[in-house]
Amino acid sequence: MLIRGTGVSSGVVVGDVHRLRREGIGHAVPASAAQVLEALASVGGYLDRRADLTSMAAAQDVLRAQAMIAGDPALIEAIKARFVEDDTCEDVRPGIAAAFGGFRELLLAVGGYIAERVADLDEIRDRLIAAVAGVEWESIGLDKPAILIADDLTPADTAELDLRFALALVVAKGGPTSHTAIVARGLGIPAIVACPEAEHIDDGMTALVDGRDGVVIVSPTPADIAARSSREDLRRARSAAVSGPGLLADGRPIALLGNAGHVDDVVSASAAGAEGIGLLRTELLFLHRTEAPTLEEQVSVYSAALVAMTGRKVIVRTLDAGSDKPLPFLQASAEENPALGVRGWRLGRLDEITLEIQLDALAAAARATQTDPWVMAPMISTVSEAREFAQRARSKGLRHVGVMVETPSAALLAAEMLAEIDFASIGTNDLSQYVMAADRLDGRLGDLTTAWQPAVLRAVRMTLEAAVAHGKPVGVCGESAADPYMAAVLVGLGASSLSMAPSALGDVRATLSTVDHQACIRASHAALQAHSPEEARAAVVQLVDADA
Amino acid sequence: MPSLVVTVGSIVGLHARPAALLVKAAQASGLAVTISRSGGPSVNAASMLSVLGMGVKHGEELEISVGEGENAEATLAQISELIATDHDAV
Numbered sequence: 001m002l003i004r005g006t007g008v009s010s011g012v013v014v015g016d017v018h019r020l021r022r023e024g025i026g027h028a029v030p031a032s033a034a035q036v037l038e039a040l041a042s043v044g045g046y047l048d049r050r051a052d053l054t055s056m057a058a059a060q061d062v063l064r065a066q067a068m069i070a071g072d073p074a075l076i077e078a079i080k081a082r083f084v085e086d087d088t089c090e091d092v093r094p095g096i097a098a099a100f101g102g103f104r105e106l107l108l109a110v111g112g113y114i115a116e117r118v119a120d121l122d123e124i125r126d127r128l129i130a131a132v133a134g135v136e137w138e139s140i141g142l143d144k145p146a147i148l149i150a151d152d153l154t155p156a157d158t159a160e161l162d163l164r165f166a167l168a169l170v171v172a173k174g175g176p177t178s179h180t181a182i183v184a185r186g187l188g189i190p191a192i193v194a195c196p197e198a199e200h201i202d203d204g205m206t207a208l209v210d211g212r213d214g215v216v217i218v219s220p221t222p223a224d225i226a227a228r229s230s231r232e233d234l235r236r237a238r239s240a241a242v243s244g245p246g247l248l249a250d251g252r253p254i255a256l257l258g259n260a261g262h263v264d265d266v267v268s269a270s271a272a273g274a275e276g277i278g279l280l281r282t283e284l285l286f287l288h289r290t291e292a293p294t295l296e297e298q299v300s301v302y303s304a305a306l307v308a309m310t311g312r313k314v315i316v317r318t319l320d321a322g323s324d325k326p327l328p329f330l331q332a333s334a335e336e337n338p339a340l341g342v343r344g345w346r347l348g349r350l351d352e353i354t355l356e357i358q359l360d361a362l363a364a365a366a367r368a369t370q371t372d373p374w375v376m377a378p379m380i381s382t383v384s385e386a387r388e389f390a391q392r393a394r395s396k397g398l399r400h401v402g403v404m405v406e407t408p409s410a411a412l413l414a415a416e417m418l419a420e421i422d423f424a425s426i427g428t429n430d431l432s433q434y435v436m437a438a439d440r441l442d443g444r445l446g447d448l449t450t451a452w453q454p455a456v457l458r459a460v461r462m463t464l465e466a467a468v469a470h471g472k473p474v475g476v477c478g479e480s481a482a483d484p485y486m487a488a489v490l491v492g493l494g495a496s497s498l499s500m501a502p503s504a505l506g507d508v509r510a511t512l513s514t515v516d517h518q519a520c521i522r523a524s525h526a527a528l529q530a531h532s533p534e535e536a537r538a539a540v541v542q543l544v545d546a547d548a
Numbered sequence: 549m550p551s552l553v554v555t556v557g558s559i560v561g562l563h564a565r566p567a568a569l570l571v572k573a574a575q576a577s578g579l580a581v582t583i584s585r586s587g588g589p590s591v592n593a594a595s596m597l598s599v600l601g602m603g604v605k606h607g608e609e610l611e612i613s614v615g616e617g618e619n620a621e622a623t624l625a626q627i628s629e630l631i632a633t634d635h636d637a638v
Contacts, residue, residue: 065596068571074595106601114563114600121597291565291635 005170005195006446007214008181008479010507012232013190014225015167017205018146028091029133033083036092037076039131043124044070066120070128078102093129100125112335142166147209149201153180168209170216172198173443184211185482185501186265192216194446239506242513245275246498248491250516255497256505257313259477263301266308269502273509276313278425278499279477280305282358283320292354298361299368306371313374315425315477315499317404318358320344320378339439344379344404345389355392363396374400376425380417381409387420405474406430411459414466418474425499426463428478432456451480452533457489461528464494475499484511485540491517492524515544550624551613553586557634562604566635571596573630577623580615583631593627 031039044067051063069075082095089095100121108115130136142148142165152173169184174193184191190211192198201207201218208220210228212235217224246256257278258269262285266277285293285301293301306314322343335341348355359375366373377389380403393401399422405411406427418424428451433440435456438448451457460476467474475497480486482504490498491512500508515523523540530536558566574581574593582590583599586609591598593612604610610631614624 065568068568068596072595072597074592074598103597103601106597110601110603114603117600 001200001218003195003197003201003216003218005192005198005214005216007191007211008193009169009184009189009191009501009503010212010232010235011168011188011190012208012210012212012228013147013167014206014208014220015145015147017201017203017207018142018148019201019203020148020150025093025129025133025135027133029093029129030088030090031092031132032088033080033085036079036083036096036128036132040070040076040079040128043127043131046127047124062120065117066124069117069120070124075099075103092132096125096129096132147207149198149207151199153183168192168211170195170198170201170207170209172196181479182501185503188503194443196443235507235510238514239510242506242510243273246509246512248512248516248520249514250518252517254491254495254512255313255475256509256512257315257475257477257497257499258502258505259499260305260502263304263308265502266305266314269505270308272502272505274312274502274505275497276315277305277309278313278315278475278497280314280316281320282317286319286321292357295357295361295364298358299364302362302365302373303369306365306369306373310369310371314371315374315376315402315423316362318345318355318375318377319347322347322379339433345377345385346379359393359396359398363398366398372399374402374423376402376404376423378404378427379406379430380404381407383413383416383420386417390421404430404477405463406434408435408459411435411463414463414474415469418466418470418472421472423472424463424467424474426460426474426476426478426495428456428460428476428480431459431478432480435459447533450533451478451486452527452536454528454530454532454536457493457524457528457536460490461493461524464490467496468494473497482508484508485523485537485544487512488515488520488523488544489527489540490524492520492522511544519543549613549615550620551611552624552628553609553611554628554632556604556606556608556610557632559606559634561606561608562602562631563600566631567596567599569635570627570630571599573627577614577619577627579617579620579623581623581627582613582615583610584613585610 047063047067047070051060051067078099082099083089104118104121107118145165145167147168148166149170152171166189168190169180170192171180172195174180181191181193190209192209192211192214205218208217208225208228246254248254255275257276258274259279260266260269260277261281269277322338322341342349362373362375375393375398380386386403390401402421402423402425403417404427405414405424410417429440432449432451432453436448436453438445440449464474473496476490476495477499481490481498482500484507487498487508498508523543526539526543527536530539556562570593581593583593584590591602593599612624612628614620
């Protein structure tokens with residue numbers, strides 16, 4: 001059986017399947033009220049212990065909040081009210097669901113950030129029913145190497161997961177920019193997302209995962225394994241054979257940079273031969289925090305990142321919160337449409353201080369480390385926003401000021417924007433979602449939210465043409481740059497640098513070393529003329545592989 | 549039963565950290581602490597779900613009541629102050 005999804009992290013592995021099922025218990029669960037309450041307490045205790053054990057601060061906060069809900073006196077009252085004490089109820093599932101349901105509706109009615117807590121509530125409900133039934137809740141705890149198959153993985157899941165044993169991740173939902181994809185690339189293990197048929201893969205099966213092609217083969221034949229492994233080995237060998245700065249076959253340089261979310265990523269980017277950091281995200285410093293990090297804390301984190309890349313370019317992106325990354329201390333009122341709401345640079349409308357402190361911290365870190373960081377703002381959509389950001393950053397003594405091009409308006413106004421700033425970086429993840437008006441978090445729309453869409457490529461081309469005309473560097477820092485074929489297209493369109501997950505650098509470097517600039521230009525023309533993303537990629541694959 | 553009306557100081561309203569602080573204080577007091585909007589139902593302040601479910605915003609007025617018991621007045625004062633403070637002020 002061959003199943004297709006979207007490959008988001010390359011590599012070929014064969015292994016046993018570990019299926020993570022989060023379905024409810026399908027049979028009646030008889031129990032007394034006392035047993036239900038006892039089970040609830042044990043769920044709370046488990047979550048607390050999990051919080052103690054995890055080393056990830058973000059997950060710890062989520063788990064503590066969940067433990068607090070499990071011990072909530074009003075929830076306990078609601079459960080008691082549903083059951084007659086000491087009497088055994090034939091099936092406690094509807095009663096438990098109803099007790100949780102009241103709070104569920106309450107939180108949904110409040111909306112916004114609070115409504116998102118419903119997911120936590122649902123998880124506790126399901127854990128509770130499993131505990132009453134005496135069925136072990138599938139904690140993802142892997143105790144031997146396996147291919148993990150799930151509906152989806154949340155940040156809390158990945159905290160629970162002992163990823164040392166994960167051979168590959170395959171999820172039914174998600175897209176190329178989902179949490180699963182980012183985690184897998186960070187770990188350098190194969191991963192496939194948006195793979196609804198993964199539902200049919202179960203424990204006890206053996207599977208082959210090809211994360212480059214986005215293919216899962218259940219019960220692979222020796223021939224399947226040999227063919228896919230040797231092709232992958234060839235690609236890997238080519239990656240390993242090419243090192244140093246990014247160069248096309250004709251010797252033309254193309255800067256290959258790493259994306260980083262924290263200092264560890266900067267170190268692994270350096271180890272993978274990155275020529276710098278093209279995107280240092282600063283959100284992780286802020287996410288899941290109940291208050292903003294202090295100036296001193298920020299100075300120390302930025303300094304550590306700058307020192308790890310001394311002598312090389314580091315582009316720091318100012319806080320890109322809002323939308324799917326809400327901050328408790330910087331919370332816009334509930335938004336109907338958060339991706340189009342107060343996020344990124346727009347957060348300055350609610351709170352000027354946070355950005356001010358961040359720029360001060362970066363400037364102080366630059367002085368302390370005697371480095372010269374570049375800084376850019378996310379979600380810029382007007383020329384005056386670009387101008388204002390440039391003025392503010394320069395007034396702190398930061399000398400290289402740029403913006404992210406991720407809105408259609410920024411692409412349309414690229415020439416005017418570049419007159420105000422020193423550089424720009426195209427964020428293809430958001431640019432795809434906004435050009436295509438398709439939610440990038442919705443796996444069902446994964447075919448629309450790819451940078452291979454001809455309309456997205458045109459927006460990229462428009463931006464890069466302005467960059468070439470202005471003689472200013474404009475790179476690409478979306479996940480698309482990690483696709484070696486897309487990398488060739490982006491170079492053909494005029495990108496001055498490509499920034500990607502460090503684990504993708506080798507592959508992109510190797511592929512680009514086999515093509516010259518003319519071939520990249522031909523590849524970009526082929527992609528732009530295609531009528532669909534599939535057609536675009538297929539045409540480019542053919543051109544690039546022919547040269548290799 | 550001692551009670552007091554206070555204005556919510558937290559700029560984010562009663563969720564995230566301010567809500568957690570309130571819930572923890574109410575639990576630690578060992579007394580029956582309730583909050584309500586004027587004319588609205590009373591909600592157990594020791595219940596995170598109930599407090600979040602009120603969706604209280606910055607600047608709203610809340611009535612805080614503390615059930616009979618030792619330190620009821622002190623608990624009322626402590627919790628009122630907690631609600632009136634903006635914990636996220638930089």
